[in-house]
Amino acid sequence: MKMSKILRKEHLLLALVLLAPTVGRAASLNAAAWAALPDLKGQWVIVPKAQPLPSYNSEWVKKRLQVADDIKAGKISEPVSVCGLPVGNPWMLSMSDIHEWIVRPDGVWHNIENTGITSRIYTDGRPHSDADTIFDTYTGDSIGHWVGKTLVSDTIALRDDTWLGPGALIHSDKLHLTQRLRKTAPNRLEVSLTASDPEAFTRPWKVTYTYRRLPPNTRVNEYACKILRPNG
């Protein structure tokens, strides 16, 4: 057999061997894509820190005071105190108890122990859901991409009956979130959040949350709100 034919055959075999692991899988799930991801394995908790209040316009200052009065009067409940309702984004970022960020090339799943909800940030290159199918949800419609080891994400389509956090931090359905998530040390994680709401805020609300990693294999417990609050 001529050497040129042998070489062509070897090239073909080599190409088949190299392609084999990716057959039947999305190209973005190859070894290089996995290797480029930061190590966010394990369990994290927020490092408590006082945060600034959003800068509400005058109409929304009044709305917020009304909400506070209604809560005092028992007419409505804080969203987090109703069993079976998710706190949603962005409140879930500042919840106590365990946070997990499950990182894959095609997405990041942010899961919290308290209330047991999951927010999905798709990093597979898809755009936001289109106008015909998108609807407002508790965690919203999130897409992201990696800039080096920093996850940059964008969230829209959030319900207007969730809060940004405790203390009647209400918002409109125009709320738009951008997040930058990165490790600042081997066991420190930081999320810089910018929340824009042209209907309710005079300027975007900017906060930074810091998390520390817990010892390996910390057990994430189950959340059964109704056991303690049967009428909640």
Place this chain on the structure above:
Amino acid sequence: MAQEKQGIHSGLFKLRRARIRKAASIVGASWVLAFPALSAPKAPASLPDWGGAWENAGAPDNLDLFDGQTADPPGCRATTQPCRSHPPLTAAWELKYRSQLDKTAGGRLQPPSASCMPRGPPADMRTTNDVEFVLRPEEVWIFIENTPLPRRVFTDGRPHYSGREAYPTYAGDSIGHWEGDTLVVETINIKANQIIDRSGLELGAQAKLVERIRRLDKDTMEDLFTVTDPELLTKPWVVRRLYKHQPQIFDFACAENNRNKVNADGSTDIRGADGKVLSSGIEK
């Protein structure tokens, strides 16, 4: 109340009972071999693609009953009794199941999930709505659209919890390993006496669940369950369930549109569809 959502799935995946029984007998005979020595975690790029969401598929009896293959009468809905399945129950658990069926027939059996309590396996793998598998080498998370309780399947070679850490939970204690592109999961320590389907069937404290989960084709996932329980069952009970591909999973808000508002004194009202109070001051 936040009842389990109903879906119309007839026409999807008409299960061929004879073929399933044959598959079941093979799996049942070999279930004890399901857990060889634990293997090393899979390399990330060799994990199978199970992306998207997976909706429970099958005829309506397969959605109401965990074991729809033995639905009696075939095609029945658990909400209209008589309707039951036929696991290989011991005499004592057969009596217990009949008692549960009586409660279901009388409208006296409310599943805990109807009051937003967590739901673990195998009940959560039976619900209508979607299931999502998120795979990493060290762990597989199974998110259930219909309950805010993820299943965690550790695939890093660790054993089950032991000592003080070994206690019953809703989701149980799951470890798994890969056999090719099939995820083999063993779950123990599932909280006893949790209703696993709409007929009222329950598992005992000794129940052990082995699942073989694999993607059959582009649109179909399969979960082959083998339940063993010396107190409950006379032999291993094999159930095959199929899931149809969906693009995306969504939030689940169990208490949304709950009209049973809590009054200031801690009691609740029952309201009709028009919002009018039907019964006031109950369940203080």
